[in-house]
Amino acid sequence: MTVVGADGRARPTWAATDPLLRHYYDTEWGMPVRDERGLYERICLEGFQAGLSWATILRKRPAFRAAFADFDPDVVAGFGDDDVERLMRDPGIVRNRRKIAATIGNARATVALRDDGGLARLVWSFRPEETPRPSTQADVPTVSAESTALSKALRQRGFAFVGPTTMHALMEAVGILDTHLVDSHRRGSSGVWPA
Template sequence: MSELGVVVGDDGLARPTWAATDPMLREYYDTEWGMPVRDERGLFERLSLEAFQSGLSWATILRKRPAFREAFHGFDPEVVAAYEDADVERLMADAGIVRNRAKVLATVTNARATVALRDDPEGDLAAFVWSFRPADTPRPRTYADVPTSSPESLALSRALKRKGFAFVGPTTMYALMEAVGIVDTHLLGSHRRGTSGVWPD
């Protein structure tokens, strides 16, 4: 590892250690993590998966993502918002996903809040979440430099809770902001730094 906290792979590209070895995490890092997600369904899926990740590794969630997508009807907010008790029990019996009742119920709650946001003057879920983009982004050299929350993630957390969302704490919301490109926390030595088009470097 260099002083920048990255590992150069056999392809000559520098990545953080978490994305350096596991092929699944490497693919996710190279192609998806930190790229802008600006559509409602995409934001609802990421919001849901970040909530399920709480207390678990992201690798666990990523491996289960195809099963999550199937179980939650592609994270279509309207479909999930209409779930009833039988759907919750179906999900709790699905070994392919994380069977946590509180998180399953929160996903249904959040789908209903997402649909309600469509009539909100502050915009739908995507517009609402992106409205908390900060004026600047971190420029971390090492893991120790990467924040786990920010004033904006705290404000987003509070605002979403006021709109009826659950499992949207400031740390979880910061992880969401990183994942969908609202902030760029790629290490400065990484080949992905500045590639989102949102932040120049």
């Protein structure tokens, strides 16, 4: 079920009240991301989100971008122990040593993937033949065969914090899946899937 806002647009409840989440939903969530840096950033942010709210990550996103060189994989791949300690002291980000180490490791894995077609090619290769058509939030799946396979493929290539549920959220966020509710004003807006 969606909530119709003062602007007359129907959104899921999670995007209906918080202005930051509403803007993210209206302008970014579910739109195709096909570039290496964009996908690397979103994989890392989805990993940082594990156990936290997405609103927390969005509020910290500018600080994450500053801390991780605007998610430039080439720069972050060169981070060492001093950078980890610097990041652990940065109050603007989520200071979790394992997630910070995963972000650095994921940068190295992203760079290594270039010899095998690149991150975008790999991630988008898991696009399913169909996308869900949820009527209510309860109808929205949180994992799929494709997200499980993507998780396995990324782990085999050295990525961390890329579990099946996290990768399902990534696939929704970057337009590989369209899990907008069928009565949402955003349903079908990605151009990847029909409304």
